Amino acid sequence: MRKVPMSDLQSMAHAIRFLAMDAIERVGEGHQGVPLGMAEIATALYARHLKFDPSDPTWLDRDRVVLSNGHGSMLLYALNYLSGYTKIDIDAVRTFRELNSHCAGHPEIDQTAGIEMTTGLLGQGVASAVGMAVAEARLATRYPGLVNHRTWVFLGDGCLEEGMGQEAISLAGHLKLGKLTLLWDDNAITDDGATSLAISEDIPARFEAAHWHVQSVDGHDIEAVSAAMGAAKADPRPSMIACRTSIARGIARIEGRRAGHSGRITREDTDAARTALGWSAPAFEVPDDVLDAWRASGRRGARTNAAWREALSSDPQADMFLAALSGTGETWRMPLEASARALVGREQSTVHSSGEVCEAMREDFDGLQILCADLEAPTDHKRGRDAFTADDRSGSYVHCGVREHLMAAMANGIASHGGLYPVPVTYFAFTDYMRAAIRMAGLMGLPGLFVLSHDSIGVGRNGPTHQPVETLAGFRAMPNVLMMRPADGVETAEAWEIALERRTGPVLLALTKQAVPPVRNEASENRSRRGAYVLVEPATGDRDATILATGSEVFVALRAQSILADEGICAAVVSMPCWELFAEQDADYRAQVLGQAPRFAVEAAVRFGWDQWIGTEGGFVGMTGYGASAAAETLYDHFGITPERVAETVRRTVSKA
Amino acid sequence: MRKVPMSDLQSMAHAIRFLAMDAIERVGEGHQGVPLGMAEIATALYARHLKFDPSDPTWLDRDRVVLSNGHGSMLLYALNYLSGYTKIDIDAVRTFRELNSHCAGHPEIDQTAGIEMTTGLLGQGVASAVGMAVAEARLATRYPGLVNHRTWVFLGDGCLEEGMGQEAISLAGHLKLGKLTLLWDDNAITDDGATSLAISEDIPARFEAAHWHVQSVDGHDIEAVSAAMGAAKADPRPSMIACRTSIARGIARIEGRRAGHSGRITREDTDAARTALGWSAPAFEVPDDVLDAWRASGRRGARTNAAWREALSSDPQADMFLAALSGTGETWRMPLEASARALVGREQSTVHSSGEVCEAMREDFDGLQILCADLEAPTDHKRGRDAFTADDRSGSYVHCGVREHLMAAMANGIASHGGLYPVPVTYFAFTDYMRAAIRMAGLMGLPGLFVLSHDSIGVGRNGPTHQPVETLAGFRAMPNVLMMRPADGVETAEAWEIALERRTGPVLLALTKQAVPPVRNEASENRSRRGAYVLVEPATGDRDATILATGSEVFVALRAQSILADEGICAAVVSMPCWELFAEQDADYRAQVLGQAPRFAVEAAVRFGWDQWIGTEGGFVGMTGYGASAAAETLYDHFGITPERVAETVRRTVSKA
Structure with a gap:
């Protein structure tokens, strides 16, 4: 040298x-x-x-x-x-x-x-x-x-x-x-x-x-x-x-x-x-x-x-450009709110609802960059979008191929670059391939919405390799990552709004493959923002029990509540799309939602972590191990994640009290 | 056609x-x-x-x-x-x-x-x-x-x-x-x-x-x-x-x-x-x-x-071969127990203790296949082993290169093939790259010991990318995977014994980079087998508190106990190397270990999941977010994971009671 x-x-x-x-x-x-x-x-x-x-x-x-x-x-x-x-x-x-x-x-x-x-x-x-x-x-x-x-x-x-x-x-x-x-x-x-x-x-x-x-x-x-x-x-x-x-x-x-x-x-x-x-x-x-x-x-x-600043000052698109780069452009808000209202009362899978929300803002908001790892049809987020290709750079949808880890890391690159909001789309089970990159998003505080469908045994016949059971817990434990599991179309749209507003970390959306009945009959206020909220109080009397649920199991909880009501047991149902946001609420709000009555939870996943909300004495209906290959309805019965089982669990405790 | x-x-x-x-x-x-x-x-x-x-x-x-x-x-x-x-x-x-x-x-x-x-x-x-x-x-x-x-x-x-x-x-x-x-x-x-x-x-x-x-x-x-x-x-x-x-x-x-x-x-x-x-x-x-x-x-x-069976019946190595393939060869047991005894009272990192256990059985037991993803020196499991190479197939150590995911999947291939017990070795943080393959081991019920060092902020100056905080929770939630975190050399040897005996699923071992003082002064019985055990009861009187801890924080708990003892507060210390094994114990044993007094936990990781053992009211000393880049001791002080802080947390509750 x-x-x-x-x-x-x-x-x-x-x-x-x-x-x-x-x-x-x-x-x-x-x-x-x-x-x-x-x-x-x-x-x-x-x-x-x-x-x-x-x-x-x-x-x-x-x-x-x-x-x-x-x-x-x-x-x-x-x-x-x-x-x-x-x-x-x-x-x-x-x-x-x-x-x-x-x-x-x-x-x-x-x-x-x-x-x-x-x-x-x-x-x-x-x-x-x-x-x-x-x-x-x-x-x-x-x-x-x-x-x-x-x-x-x-x-x-x-x-x-x-x-x-x-x-x-x-x-x-x-x-x-x-x-x-x-x-x-x-x-x-x-x-x-x-x-x-x-x-x-x-x-x-x-x-x-x-x-x-x-x-x-x-x-x-x-x-x-x-x-x-x-x-x-x-x-x-x-x-x-x-x-x-x-x-x-x-x-x-x-x-x-x-x-x-x-x-x-x-x-x-x-x-x-x-x-x-x-x-x-x-x-x-x-x-x-x-x-x-x-x-x-x-x-x-x-x-x-200096020359660039000069060009910027005279560029007709300057305001739009700066809004995009600073993440303050909000042309997505009106179409999003409209799609939330349109989803009221609709029975369909939450991944299709998410696709619908995504599509609703396509024309007014060009700041989304959808990425998808070879699952365009089952995850349904391409719709009217053009692909970003070697020949056409205008597309807002990247066919990433069967490369989930790359896709998640690309989202971080897009977010840290600025100007576009990344939306990687795949199955929830495949987050095991993406975990390191999602952690990086949390650690860096980068925005991004990870759309993760097929989120439970609701996957059905594809079997346990494709059925998350511990994945929710795994991400709930990860700092600065919002793990959301909306119950229906309205909550899905609310999750999108929360994600697009959030500039300091990623949001993960666990969505169903299977159709779910609507649980919300209005979309006037973003109730998911508080992480959990009382969906239904007992029609009469004080609560005998509070049933917490997320995603596709919120409807299971509602059905259980109705069974119990017929027996004179008064249960409230709490929808809990995001633990992390709920944990940030003040103590009064949390106490009001959780109530004083015995608490129960139902979620098609392992109990791990739930004791934080239902206590070690709380009743839980969910999974205790891996799933199986069969029709989704069969699996819900097989693993006992049913309104009847929830009602039975509540009844056993409440009647003892 | x-x-x-x-x-x-x-x-x-x-x-x-x-x-x-x-x-x-x-x-x-x-x-x-x-x-x-x-x-x-x-x-x-x-x-x-x-x-x-x-x-x-x-x-x-x-x-x-x-x-x-x-x-x-x-x-x-x-x-x-x-x-x-x-x-x-x-x-x-x-x-x-x-x-x-x-x-x-x-x-x-x-x-x-x-x-x-x-x-x-x-x-x-x-x-x-x-x-x-x-x-x-x-x-x-x-x-x-x-x-x-x-x-x-x-x-x-x-x-x-x-x-x-x-x-x-x-x-x-x-x-x-x-x-x-x-x-x-x-x-x-x-x-x-x-x-x-x-x-x-x-x-x-x-x-x-x-x-x-x-x-x-x-x-x-x-x-x-x-x-x-x-x-x-x-x-x-x-x-x-x-x-x-x-x-x-x-x-x-x-x-x-x-x-x-x-x-x-x-x-x-x-x-x-x-x-x-x-x-x-x-x-x-x-x-x-x-x-x-x-x-x-x-x-x-x-x-x-038939010809092969004939050959087998006359092969002088037949018994050894069949024992290896059925996993019943136990020539590892004596050297392992000897190394457990040798580790009593030794202050060193648990990853070095693990390397020592691994080395101790090398000559008597050729059934281990160590895999390592380019971290031979800091993880210390090669020692006297030869590498398995293109030219020499006798080696029991594979240099897998910087390919953690492959390594974990290879372990599954080795285990499902039979005849060898796979031991992949890397840093705990890098399990985010291996998670899908580790899940496959749990799902298939395949044996294997994943040696995962550098398990906390004890990593020090390499900073938050390399410091697990949510990784323990992530694997504790995963079905049929034993997540172990031994406190010292003796517990490390015990974890090896548990792993080698277990044919129905993998064992993950979270180990320290930093030296930890010994907490066990005997190795007469494998106490880790029950998942958690009372390491120290108060010298006199009933328990005022029970402090649960794992890994490097068991010693922190012991120091806190001693501070409290000087003040007349009687705390028991429970070492809890494996939640899953503890959960399998009968209710009496669990009640006896956990005790009736208020419970506390200390672990250099997030609280997520701990409520199962300490209740929502239990006190916790640990991490609330990602780590930082500084010397390990500095970080333990910075994040307040110290005997003084544990003692303070216990004191506040106990004096209120």
């Missing part, structure tokens, strides 16, 4: 290298492999190609950068400090991995600090980047003078070993997302040692099979990398640049070795690197001329940004 | 076709696309190549068949009926998709009926088949005269669009699993319509990039398919046979069309198919000569089986 005390590109790369190693050495842990190995690649990108403006980090038409190999977070922090993002100052770098530092162990989304998204679980970044590229392509068609930027992804072998990496390659190639460029840190080392321990395939050939533009360069040759980036920009296909690198480049003891990944480095290592590379600046200091060069790179985009 | 009323291979294929369409037509739903499209492929396999013996379905050295496109279940049922598995009689076929039929909507594991594993979630089958092939290869080396069989996989586009499909291709190619053959139903149609809606890559090239043997044939030409199978058997690489097929072949109205996948078929369709193909047998009847030909095919393997 050239020793370079001059303010050229190589020095700029070394500035990344030394900031990274000093920060990692100081705190005693971290992953030096990526920042030391990708310093030249990153320099080529930020100094030559990236469209960005650190003085305006959230510039809407900026290029997006995703560090999919998020363990190499110091690469991003060094870049952001050097190029002039004020939130990432030298103190932030110095407190790398300390509590409340902007420089966390893995990047945590803060777009005002130049961190586009949270990464660290391998594969998530590159898959989300596909979503960003889709959002850009559709918005570029919709707002031609205002949207024209690229998505760049740093990634390592891990992201390409993960299956979702292949899902991303496959769909991005299919959709010809030409503004997406992957920068592969081909260092042949993973945590276990040589990548050859676990992989021997021809990775570039895998990209070529999916019709990518593939180049291979020396990742430490800034000019070569820069030329490849230029070629990538010129090619209409998505591009993958295989950058051959030496992991932990610059620290001779570990360079190119297993310990290069994240082995502990010491002051002796950083001293030796300084000697070897002729870098005389002390730890956390960058020579003035090098910092000046970096800051100049950071100012490259200012003029383009 | 040739009309064939003769008892040749084509008639045999048609027998599959008509049984499938009759069963699907009768019940009014199902997926005819696969059985009608793959009838010739399946006939070539079962009539010519498959090593099996329907009169002895669980013959240990049989070839394994996996229907990865499990929605095409009627293909398997038709094959099993025709070839003579007595459990799949014509009544079973006739009751396809009815409650308690052996012919469920998707195949449900029953090896005595020729159903090797449950499939239906796309990708699971092919990934599990990699595990079967690994098991075969290792056992073939270990028991050379007794194990020599192949693994055949039926699969469709969906399994290849799913990311885990690529994970399987990649690792199988790397490990040169030459006895694995995939039969790809290349029909260019999915549920949404043409596959070209969502995929356009060169799939054979993807296999070639991973060093597979790839052939392409007309999937309706039985001789061509059979020849390709022969070539696959002769090639040392894993083989993929791309079989070009016409979906729903035989029903002209839907053949080759979207509706071919699972569109409703009628009596008119089946009548028309009979006319077109010259098939005169009524529904559910197979012409005698055709059935005879099929039954003869089913008897092909009987002589080989």
Whole structure:
């Protein structure tokens, strides 16, 4: 490696290298492999190609950068400090991995600090980047003078070993997302040692099979990398640049070795690197001329940004564009409310009701991006929408193929990009494939509505692999994720409204395959907003019991109430579409809904978690294990999730009291 | 398609076709696309190549068949009926998709009926088949005269669009699993319509990039398919046979069309198919000569089986082999108990204790198959083990690469194959990638020990992406999965014992990264077996409080108890390594452990589910949201998971009482 005390590109790369190693050495842990190995690649990108403006980090038409190999977070922090993002100052770098530092162990989304998204679980970044590229392509068609930027992804072998990496390659190639460029840190080392321990395939050939533009360069040759980036920009296909690198480049003891990944480095290592590379600046200091060069790179985009602002100010679509990007456009509200009213009294599956709500707002609101994993017919959310394809970017519906995990991560990319509201659609059981990406949405606080049909044994004959029983509990436990299970069409429309209003986290909608009778005879007020509400009080007298239910079982509870009423037992029925929203209500409201009488719950799922609402003594009618393959009605009988069983459970307790 | 009323291979294929369409037509739903499209492929396999013996379905050295496109279940049922598995009689076929039929909507594991594993979630089958092939290869080396069989996989586009499909291709190619053959139903149609809606890559090239043997044939030409199978058997690489097929072949109205996948078929369709193909047998009847030909095919393997039994009877390793295959070999028990004793009083991370237990039994017990997803060093379960590689099949450790989902599905394949006990190892947070496969283990009732380290904010500076907070709850809710969280080395050894004894479902072990002090000073009895037990009763007097805790927080509870004792408050501490086992205990035991005093819990995770044990009024010290990036000790303080906070919570309640 050239020793370079001059303010050229190589020095700029070394500035990344030394900031990274000093920060990692100081705190005693971290992953030096990526920042030391990708310093030249990153320099080529930020100094030559990236469209960005650190003085305006959230510039809407900026290029997006995703560090999919998020363990190499110091690469991003060094870049952001050097190029002039004020939130990432030298103190932030110095407190790398300390509590409340902007420089966390893995990047945590803060777009005002130049961190586009949270990464660290391998594969998530590159898959989300596909979503960003889709959002850009559709918005570029919709707002031609205002949207024209690229998505760049740093990634390592891990992201390409993960299956979702292949899902991303496959769909991005299919959709010809030409503004997406992957920068592969081909260092042949993973945590276990040589990548050859676990992989021997021809990775570039895998990209070529999916019709990518593939180049291979020396990742430490800034000019070569820069030329490849230029070629990538010129090619209409998505591009993958295989950058051959030496992991932990610059620290001779570990360079190119297993310990290069994240082995502990010491002051002796950083001293030796300084000697070897002729870098005389002390730890956390960058020579003035090098910092000046970096800051100049950071100012490259200012003029383009100014020109863009100028264009925006005279664009006839400017208001609409800004409303879309800020999520404040509410042209969806009137059609949504109208569809809620139209759904009053209608007996149909809640997934069809959801499809109807979705369709109702299609013409007035073009801010939805529906994604669906090969279940268009049974999930029913395409209707009048056009597909987003390689040839037509205007479509609001992406056929994602049988790639649920990618789809969920794409939703995160779309949401973090801004301008479109993502709606991934599939079966509820398949969320087991998407859980990591949904958690990322909760962790990042990204909006999105996950439409998840076939939500219980109501699936019927397809059997237990396709019948969720523990899935509701699994997501109710997940922080900052609203798990909703509406009882009928009206509650489904209410859930949509809650989702579209919510900018701080995703909403999951568990919906039925089977038709359900309506339980609401009005849609005047969004009652689901409080999470749970009294659907029916006893006609006469105080409550003898309160029956809580969700989704398709609310009607079961109503029928049980009626059976009990005939016997003189007064039960209230509470519909509880969202536990999390109910838990946020004040204590008085909760007490009023839950009541003083013995409590019961009915839900075609396991009891796990219900004790929070019905107490350990509360009666529960639901599932105790996995489902079975038979007609839905047969299964409800077989597993005893019936009005009669609920009534019997209530009767047994109440008559004892 | 040739009309064939003769008892040749084509008639045999048609027998599959008509049984499938009759069963699907009768019940009014199902997926005819696969059985009608793959009838010739399946006939070539079962009539010519498959090593099996329907009169002895669980013959240990049989070839394994996996229907990865499990929605095409009627293909398997038709094959099993025709070839003579007595459990799949014509009544079973006739009751396809009815409650308690052996012919469920998707195949449900029953090896005595020729159903090797449950499939239906796309990708699971092919990934599990990699595990079967690994098991075969290792056992073939270990028991050379007794194990020599192949693994055949039926699969469709969906399994290849799913990311885990690529994970399987990649690792199988790397490990040169030459006895694995995939039969790809290349029909260019999915549920949404043409596959070209969502995929356009060169799939054979993807296999070639991973060093597979790839052939392409007309999937309706039985001789061509059979020849390709022969070539696959002769090639040392894993083989993929791309079989070009016409979906729903035989029903002209839907053949080759979207509706071919699972569109409703009628009596008119089946009548028309009979006319077109010259098939005169009524529904559910197979012409005698055709059935005879099929039954003869089913008897092909009987002589080989007899010879194998002969070889077994004279093999010096026969007893060991049979013990391994039945899971009754218990040479692990003595070394395990010894390691439990050795761990008494030792302060170290529970993942290191687990590594120690695992290592202790290495020499005496060769039945473990450790799998690890690129985290050898931090998870510490390789130690003295050799790797299982393309060149050396004797290794008990597979470097799975960064492919967690594949790894978990491989574990299911290894367990369903038999003869080896799978131990997948990774970080607990990464179970979000594995959840679907772990659910499959629970659903199938397959054994396996999932070693999951870095189980809480104790992860420290790597931050919230890597810190589980809701993961314990997510798996506690999952039926037939034991979620264990041991407190120290002794409890870790106890969990291993419980796992190795358990043949009816998987055990998940959440383990710490950070060192934890010992809480047990003896290992004379496996106390974890009851799920929860009183670790310490108050030195004097009745309980004022009971503090429940798991894992690393048991020591926090002990410290709190000691603080409280100094103030005269008498608290018991209950260690609760496994909720599910505790729930199985009799009511007296549970009441005795939980006690009458107010209850509290401390766990570095969300409260969700704890109300079951502490009641809604119980005090809880834990997490309320995601973690953060900082040193572990800092985080425990930051989130208030400390002895002082537990003591304060108890004190507040008890002093009120």
